[in-house]
Amino acid sequence: MSTQSPRSAQAAQPAATHAPRVPKDSRRRGRWTLLVIALICAAPIAISYFTYYVIKPKGGTTSYGALIEPQRPVPDALMVTGDDGHDVPLASLKGRWLMVSVDGGACDEACATKLYFMRQVRATQGPERERIVTVWLRTDGASVPEKVKGAYADTRMLRADPVAVAAWLPATETTKDTDHIYMVDPNGNLMMRFPANADPSKIKQDVTKLLKWSSIG
Incomplete structure (x- = not known):
């Protein structure tokens, strides 16, 4: 019965596959894109809160x-x-x-x-x-x-x-x-x-x- 050396057995196994690495610049651009989208979505809410608490004379208003x-x-x-x-x-x-x-x-x-x-x-x-x-x-x-x-x-x-x-x-x-x-x-x-x-x-x-x-x- 033939035997293989440990080195030969390792060589016979298929090489492990690895996911492609995303460049750092691309990851950074992705984060900025998500941040901009979040700010755009939050802007109407922020404006409405400002209008309610600052412009309108209610709840801690500064209006006269x-x-x-x-x-x-x-x-x-x-x-x-x-x-x-x-x-x-x-x-x-x-x-x-x-x-x-x-x-x-x-x-x-x-x-x-x-x-x-x-x-x-x-x-x-x-x-x-x-x-x-x-x-x-x-x-x-x-x-x-x-x-x-x-x-x-x-x-x-x-x-x-x-x-x-x-x-x-x-x-x-x-x-x-x-x-x-x-x-x-x-x-x-x-x-x-x-x-x-x-x-x-x-x-x-x-x-x-x-x-x-x-x-x-």
Whole structure:
């Protein structure tokens, strides 16, 4: 009976197969690709958390104005009248951010203060100010004083029915719509109400954030 030496037996066995080694560069590229995909998938979640906890006035918010929930679209039936005497829907102003105040046409000191705050907040936004329109809804037929017209020439001064305006603009249990400044987004949704006797520097902070984190308008 023939015998084989251990060396011959080893030579007779088939050679073991090994999986091809992946180059380090390819493995590194693969890891980066997975990381990028993970970041893309996580981005919407991160943005939504930022919007909820920073922009919206809830749960540790830094916002000054009160968020209107649910949002209130500008009513299609809410008509306004300009100095030209033509009636148009207020919704026709959609497309830019609206800062809205409500008062009688005679415009007392409180009215003039709100118009001044709105003008200054808009002016401090730099190039972004063109995304904002300041709107004064006049709820009676009183003539606007010439000094007010001259001081706030960039403000849209529109007559509107006071009942329709009050039904759209919410106040608090202790205030009226004439006590507040409101924000309407470019889609025509009433979305924020600033407090009565508001601090204009805090309004500015909110408006700056809205413009920074919103791509509309």
